[in-house]
Amino acid sequence: MPTITTIGFDADDTLWHNERFFKMTEGRFAELLADHAPPDHLAERLLEAERRNLGRYGFGIKGFMLSMIETALDVTDNRAPGHVMRGIIEAGQEMLSHPIELLPGAEHAVEALHGRYRLLLITKGDLLDQERKLAQSGMGDWFDGVEIVSDKRPETYARIFATHADGAEQGLMAGNSMKSDVLPMIDAGGHGVFVPHGLAWEIEHADPPQERSRYHEIADLGHLPDLIAGLT
Structure with missing residues (x-):
């Protein structure tokens, strides 16, 4: 692998x-x-x-x-x-003006992985709003690339990981949406890590993949560095 x-x-x-x-x-x-x-x-x-x-x-x-x-x-x-x-x-x-509230383990994960891997922020939503939230998070300097996209599909991940890195086959995507963050990344050839969130938008619901070799699930982002260490 x-x-x-x-x-x-x-x-x-x-x-x-x-x-x-x-x-x-x-x-x-x-x-x-x-x-x-x-x-x-x-x-x-x-x-x-x-x-x-x-x-x-x-x-x-x-x-x-x-x-x-x-x-x-x-x-x-x-x-x-x-x-x-x-x-x-x-x-x-x-x-559009609500202060940012980081989720458990988020800052730890990004800081721990920074410098050891290329880090990309890949998100959907309004351009100005996402830029605002990233700036307020204080984590902007830790990412090697930021992509604010209209949708997340296998071809989206294939393009982004080819542009910023070595291709989706050598990439991993972590997110709370099975439909947008996990399944299309696996279909693009990479690893998908599901990080469940207590609240979920119905439109983003999807069942986990049948093929599990590149599918992973963690309770929060604080577990991501250890998961990746076990894969590399």
Whole structure:
């Protein structure tokens, strides 16, 4: 098996908290529209809008805000009150300015692997928001490359690991999304490390791979250096 030379990290809900702020905002959204739709129905309509809009807006907070606005108009027959629309905008703006909260083991893992392997940050989402979060994390100087992409597919990883390193076959990708971080990296020829997070976006759900030789799972990123040491 080729020697691992390059480690890729997902950002949101792998290095720092993210989904908890979406859940908090969904709760606020339900309160704003409590007179127009029950919470469960509203959540279903919002998820439907997010699925429809991924191809239009991509991943991130701004697309989420637009999906909330669309859902608010849908459930009110285009008569959403002004205070509801204002509340959605304010909630999104708060999300875009929320301080970074690192996840357990994240800083230890990146610092321990820095200088021993090429480190890449590979994330989806809004460009400005992801750049802001990376800068606030204090870990920006530890990465040899940063890629903010519209989606994560096998060809995405093949390109990134060929551009920055020795190819996906000598790479490893760690993240909280089986669908985006693990499976496509394995399909590209590399190792995929699943780092479960307590909150998961339904759209990112996928089953683990049947072929397990390049699939790994750890409780948090603090275990990543030891896992990699056992593979190299």
